[in-house]
Amino acid sequence: MVAVFIRTASDDFRKTERQMESYMPHVKNVAHKVYIEIDVKTIDSDRPGLSQLIADIEAGLVNKVICHSAERISRNPVELGKFMQLANQKNVPLVFAE
Numbered sequence: 001m002v003a004v005f006i007r008t009a010s011d012d013f014r015k016t017e018r019q020m021e022s023y024m025p026h027v028k029n030v031a032h033k034v035y036i037e038i039d040v041k042t043i044d045s046d047r048p049g050l051s052q053l054i055a056d057i058e059a060g061l062v063n064k065v066i067c068h069s070a071e072r073i074s075r076n077p078v079e080l081g082k083f084m085q086l087a088n089q090k091n092v093p094l095v096f097a098e
Contacts, residue, residue, distance in 0.1 A: 002032040003053055005067040011039040019068040022097040026066045043076075050074075054083070057090050069098040 004023050008015045016038060033056075037049040050073065056062050065087060067073055074080040087094050 001056075001061055002027055002030050002064045002066060003056065003062045004032050004034045005036075005049065005053055005065060005072060006034060007037040007040055007049065007072045009039065009041050019072070022068050023066045026095060026097055032066075050083075054086065057086060057092055060090070062090075062092055064093050064095065066095045066097055069096050070094075 004027060006016060006019045006023075008019070016036070035049040035053040037047060040047060040049075053062070053065070057065070070080055073083050084094065086092075
């Protein structure tokens with residue numbers, strides 16, 4: 001399954017919509033699941049969308065991750081590096097649709 005990750009730091013729907021539009025060409029006619037976090041900052045300890053995405057990658061359910069940009073996953077280089085390392089270990093390509 002293709003995973004689509006969307007995160008916005010505000011509740012401005014236009015930002016969410018812009019991210020959705022950027023990934024649409026990548027998932028036409030492809031089964032995908034959207035992991036979404038609205039009004040969530042990367043410094044927040046409660047990241048339900050990201051936590052579920054990580055769990056699904058670890059379980060082998062995800063074969064590709066599409067995200068608007070790397071900073072949507074995390075602005076913290078250590079956290080982003082851990083996510084990218086996990087994706088690499090599980091042979092899950094990351095596509096940044098920005």
